[in-house]
Amino acid sequence: MSEIIVKASDLCVDFDIRSRAFGKPDRLSAVRNANFEIRRGETFGLVGESGCGKSTLAGALAHFVPISSGELELNGVRLTKNSPKADWNKARHGVQMIFQDPFGSLNPRFQVWQLISEPMLLAGEDDEKLLYERAVELLGLVGLSEKDAGRNIFEFSGGQRQRIAIARALSVNPEFIICDEPTSALDVSVHSQICNLLLDLQEKYSLTYLFITHNLALVRHLTDRMAVMYMGQIVETGSTDEIFDSYAKDGGESLHPYTRALLSAIPEVYPTPGRERIILEGEVSSPINAGDSCRFAPRCRYCREECKSAPIAGREIGKDHVTCCPYFG
Amino acid sequence: MKPECLRIRGLKVVFHSAEGFIKAVEGVDLDVREGECVAIVGESGCGKSVTGLSMMRLLSSPPAIWRADELSYTTRDGELIDVRNAPESRLEALRGDEISMIYQDPSSALNPVMSIGAQIEEIYKYHTKLSKKEARAAGIEMLRRVGIPAPEKRWEQFPHELSGGMKQRVLIAMAMALKPKLLIADEPTTALDVTIQAQILSLLSDLCKKEGTALVMITHDLGVVRSVADRVYVMYCGKIMEQGSCSEILDRPLHPYTKGLIASIPALGERMKRFCQIPGNVPNPAAKPNGCYFCNRCSAASDICRERMPALREAPDDPEHRFRCHNAGGSENE
Numbered sequence: 297m298s299e300i301i302v303k304a305s306d307l308c309v310d311f312d313i314r315s316r317a318f319g320k321p322d323r324l325s326a327v328r329n330a331n332f333e334i335r336r337g338e339t340f341g342l343v344g345e346s347g348c349g350k351s352t353l354a355g356a357l358a359h360f361v362p363i364s365s366g367e368l369e370l371n372g373v374r375l376t377k378n379s380p381k382a383d384w385n386k387a388r389h390g391v392q393m394i395f396q397d398p399f400g401s402l403n404p405r406f407q408v409w410q411l412i413s414e415p416m417l418l419a420g421e422d423d424e425k426l427l428y429e430r431a432v433e434l435l436g437l438v439g440l441s442e443k444d445a446g447r448n449i450f451e452f453s454g455g456q457r458q459r460i461a462i463a464r465a466l467s468v469n470p471e472f473i474i475c476d477e478p479t480s481a482l483d484v485s486v487h488s489q490i491c492n493l494l495l496d497l498q499e500k501y502s503l504t505y506l507f508i509t510h511n512l513a514l515v516r517h518l519t520d521r522m523a524v525m526y527m528g529q530i531v532e533t534g535s536t537d538e539i540f541d542s543y544a545k546d547g548g549e550s551l552h553p554y555t556r557a558l559l560s561a562i563p564e565v566y567p568t569p570g571r572e573r574i575i576l577e578g579e580v581s582s583p584i585n586a587g588d589s590c591r592f593a594p595r596c597r598y599c600r601e602e603c604k605s606a607p608i609a610g611r612e613i614g615k616d617h618v619t620c621c622p623y624f625g
Numbered sequence: 626m627k628p629e630c631l632r633i634r635g636l637k638v639v640f641h642s643a644e645g646f647i648k649a650v651e652g653v654d655l656d657v658r659e660g661e662c663v664a665i666v667g668e669s670g671c672g673k674s675v676t677g678l679s680m681m682r683l684l685s686s687p688p689a690i691w692r693a694d695e696l697s698y699t700t701r702d703g704e705l706i707d708v709r710n711a712p713e714s715r716l717e718a719l720r721g722d723e724i725s726m727i728y729q730d731p732s733s734a735l736n737p738v739m740s741i742g743a744q745i746e747e748i749y750k751y752h753t754k755l756s757k758k759e760a761r762a763a764g765i766e767m768l769r770r771v772g773i774p775a776p777e778k779r780w781e782q783f784p785h786e787l788s789g790g791m792k793q794r795v796l797i798a799m800a801m802a803l804k805p806k807l808l809i810a811d812e813p814t815t816a817l818d819v820t821i822q823a824q825i826l827s828l829l830s831d832l833c834k835k836e837g838t839a840l841v842m843i844t845h846d847l848g849v850v851r852s853v854a855d856r857v858y859v860m861y862c863g864k865i866m867e868q869g870s871c872s873e874i875l876d877r878p879l880h881p882y883t884k885g886l887i888a889s890i891p892a893l894g895e896r897m898k899r900f901c902q903i904p905g906n907v908p909n910p911a912a913k914p915n916g917c918y919f920c921n922r923c924s925a926a927s928d929i930c931r932e933r934m935p936a937l938r939e940a941p942d943d944p945e946h947r948f949r950c951h952n953a954g955g956s957e958n959e
Contacts, residue, residue: 483668484886488902488903489902492902510818512893513890513892517897543893561819563822563852564848567851573827578774
């Protein structure tokens with residue numbers, strides 16, 4: 297088994313929301329008791345609907361969102377709520393992010409080569425000629441050319457901007473890249489280009505990716521293992537092949553009811569014959585002051601009385617396959 | 626075949642911008658027949674939304690300058706209206722009553738300082754003679770039909786108190802309130818999550834089937850097209866590249882762009898090593914290439930493709946299926 301690069305144990309992220317002037321503030325638990333590990337060289341997919349806490353979790357790994365409790369092991373450094381900044385900096389070395397919106401994540405006042413080399417500048421490299429050369433090299437790597445180095449960001453299309461964002465992330469030779477919905481702001485015909493680029497770079501530099509998306513089809517083809525999140529809780533983790541194969545085989549009898557509903561809701565160009573489309577009732581409820589019991593229970597068609605009170609717990613149902621539903625699997 | 630309720634011939638839209646004239650739509654011919662669902666598919670900037678807006682003459686001019694050889698709408702009573710030069714008051718009476726629209730972003734389509742109820746009431750106030758009380762009853766019934774729980778309570782609430790999916794339901798309720806003959810939905814599910822998208826799509830197509838409403842679905846998602854559309858128009862850079870029945874286009878596409886678009890959507894089946902991709906980017910609308918607009922990204926492009934824009938021609942076995950390509954489907958016989 298390969299080396300573990302990220303390991304989260306009961307990781308929680310809470311936000312206090314003060315809606316009244318006095319009294320205890322409300323607690324929004326954005327990530328609740330997350331347990332998962334990411335191995336070196338793999339692509340780990342994190343899926344869920346908007347507002348389920350995927351990006352917050354990514355933020356916790358990159359430490360721009362503080363964790364509230366639990367433990368995180370990043371690059372072999374154990375981190376908790378009270379870890380000193382030095383520990384975080386040590387652990388974060390070699391972690392980079394690619395954001396969803398290349399129109400918002402790149403500073404329009406910088407030239408392209410400055411954008412790309414800025415992380416190196418922050419890492420202590422200040423020879424301008426060297427920075428420029430490295431930026432040009434990276435541009436070639438992501439399919440752009442040297443003449444783009446001196447241009448401004450507004451001259452580029454969405455796909456090209458995302459390539460620049462990828463080059464920027466690669467500039468400090470990271471081992472682990474967090475991709476937060478890197479394709480969702482792009483046109484359909486450009487999606488595949490960016491995905492292929494990510495795959496090529498992974499092969500070349502044996503990168504580890506955390507791939508956050510709500511597009512399950514991308515998860516299918518890009519990731520080795522995946523986790524499904526619902527309202528701050530990770531409801532299922534397992535090998536991507538196993539989850540999709542078991543869905544293809546029997547409509548996901550052995551999967552968590554939410555994973556099953558999510559898979560069945562994808563509008564496909566070539567629908568699988570005989571596939572039952574599960575249309576979930578209702579909407580995601582509020583995560584404010586939500587507890588430890590199954591948060592999917594109000595929308596679950598198999599919900600039992602215990603589901604509403606008992607705290608959820610992960611249960612191993614196969615090699616590497618953990619579900620939080622006590623009844624399926 | 627059912628009669629047409631909307632007929633567009635040679636629609637051209639140009640925007641005047643700092644970079645010069647931008648041709649957003651270049652000669653679109655489009656028909657919508659009664660009760661059918663037509664999908665307009667394309668990437669951002671291809672002119673699909675502009676086409677949708679011009680159907681109701683909603684483009685503000687300037688900056689838009691538009692021309693059409695024909696733009697006619699047949700009302701419920703069989704009256705033929707020339708949308709190009711009908712008086713504004715006549716169109717105003719049609720909008721919201723016979724032709725209605727659903728927009729992409731439900732949060733900006735609703736007025737944040739008016740309650741849901743007041744906004745729905747407006748439709749009845751302008752288009753019917755119902756009293757306030759009757760309008761309320763009809764509106765609440767409509768909210769119930771689109772699956773909003775406790776509609777009496779929602780009636781008093783404001784848009785910020787509703788989730789995205791609920792707001793989109795309210796918009797659908799408003800659009801369908803007077804049983805329109807034509808409903809134009811501009812990316813109605815793009816801002817929503819997959820599970821909510823599934824709810825909204827099935828709701829829309831059920832309602833339209835029940836009321837016999839023709840639906841124009843503007844989208845970039847071919848999966849959505851498959852689940853609702855009867856006929857499809859594929860647009861690229863302001864031109865229709867391919868058109869035909871939904872099954873024909875998705876199962877036997879002829880145009881390289883349609884093929885590429887379909888191939889670049891990963892299926893859920895076996896894991897692929899790489900993604901099929903269309904090389905290059907959508908061209909800048911102010912500087913489109915000579916000849917076929919797709920020629921720079923097309924693997925089958927030949928010299929003629931770089932010189933001349935191909936005409937829309939019929940597929941050999943299906944006259945309904947038309948495409949714009951020099952090379953696909955056998956050589957051109959002019």
